[in-house]
Amino acid sequence: MNISEAATRAGLPPKTIRYYEDIGLITPDRGANGYRSFSETHIHKLHFLARARGLGFSVEDCRTLLALYEDSGRASADVKAVAQEHLAQIEAKIAELTAMRDTLTDLVHACAGDHRPDCPILKGLEQ
Amino acid sequence: MNISEAATRAGLPPKTIRYYEDIGLITPDRGANGYRSFSETHIHKLHFLARARGLGFSVEDCRTLLALYEDSGRASADVKAVAQEHLAQIEAKIAELTAMRDTLTDLVHACAGDHRPDCPILKGLEQ
DNA sequence: ATAGGGCTTCCAGTCACTGGAAGGTCAAGA
DNA sequence: TCTTGACCTTCCAGTGACTGGAAGCCCTAT
Incomplete structure (x- = not known):
């Protein structure tokens, strides 16, 4: 899926998704034409980011939360x-x-x- | 009066006062040595700015408010x-x-x- | 004469995007 | 096949309101 559909699905502007890739929050695949390609997993992460940002967490907090989200061995205390x-x-x-x-x-x-x-x-x- | 005393009197950091001069919110005099020189009137304006910023007004709002403050023919409606x-x-x-x-x-x-x-x-x- | 503190300017960085320019790619219609 | 227009790419600059730091001048006290 291309960036504009990913943007619609995640509820984020395409520009913001590119920015999140820039700062290493997400790493979409790339097609042969250089276009970003988003999987369902990417969409889940983007949606998670959109929700966390919507609750006012800083981008750095989001990075931490996303790492915890992906770490099945996390402690909920963290x-x-x-x-x-x-x-x-x-x-x-x-x-x-x-x-x-x-x-x-x-x-x-x-x-x-x-x-x-x-x-x-x-x-x-x-x- | 030099900038650090003005800063203390107005309740603003020296850096912020220089910034306010940069963007044309205030225009202190200059001594022969190039130092900024602040009068009581300048202090009043700086204090006014500190209060307005403290109440969350944007710098542009402060510019407007300061102009109204100085305009004895203003309408309070504005x-x-x-x-x-x-x-x-x-x-x-x-x-x-x-x-x-x-x-x-x-x-x-x-x-x-x-x-x-x-x-x-x-x-x-x-x- | 020197040491220190204060003053000057200018440049860069903050945060999280956002706008825009220049140019490559793709799908549909004439 | 060609063109059009929508999409995609990267890169650069700007936002608001400062803030930190560097390089260098000035003033006062010893």
Whole structure:
């Protein structure tokens, strides 16, 4: 299967698949014409990558997870450790964004939003 | 005042201040020796930028906000529009991260995290 | 005179793609 | 057979907002 079909099946843009090959995440076969050729196994891996990236794992985390995925002798503790670390980062990010949202919401509510120059948002940014 | 003191006062790294000058966000004076020289007005602007960046505004938003900040004839509606647009993006990001967190939390809770290879996290990524 | 710290510029790297150019390949229709 | 258009290839550059580091000038204190 050529790259565009693989892309459709995996839910990733062709460019991204080429990029993943570049950085060694996946190694499709090659036809006589130089075209990449994807097997069902490749599709599974790409789909796995798409899901992991969709959950916010870094590409390096994906590399680790993919290696664990392929290692039938893995310990689930290793997978869990990666996921928990990532979860902690997501929660930190949510907390950061929530604080921003709360501050911004207050400022936006305080601002008349009319033609006059007086603006609590700018005052809030000035502090 | 030299850049390192300005950096301390504004709460930004010197490198970041140089970068802001590079992209035209701020234009400090220059001493005879070529050193940047910051006035209180510059410090105010830098502080404003630090706050705005801290609330997650993009550098381009900061450029707009700074222009409004300096324009005594501004309409507060213009400021509010920028803030509301940004707020909407933050809320979208929070929603996205929350969905990731919920999925990841479920997977992590389902995983024994022991020496055995069986792993619901990997299964969840495989789908 | 020298040592150190601070300042300057410029270049490269980060992360994960994404756009675009230049050119080779393939299948279908005239 | 030729052409057209869609597909494929590689390579280079750009994104955002810095950040690290190198090479070299400047200032102050000893």
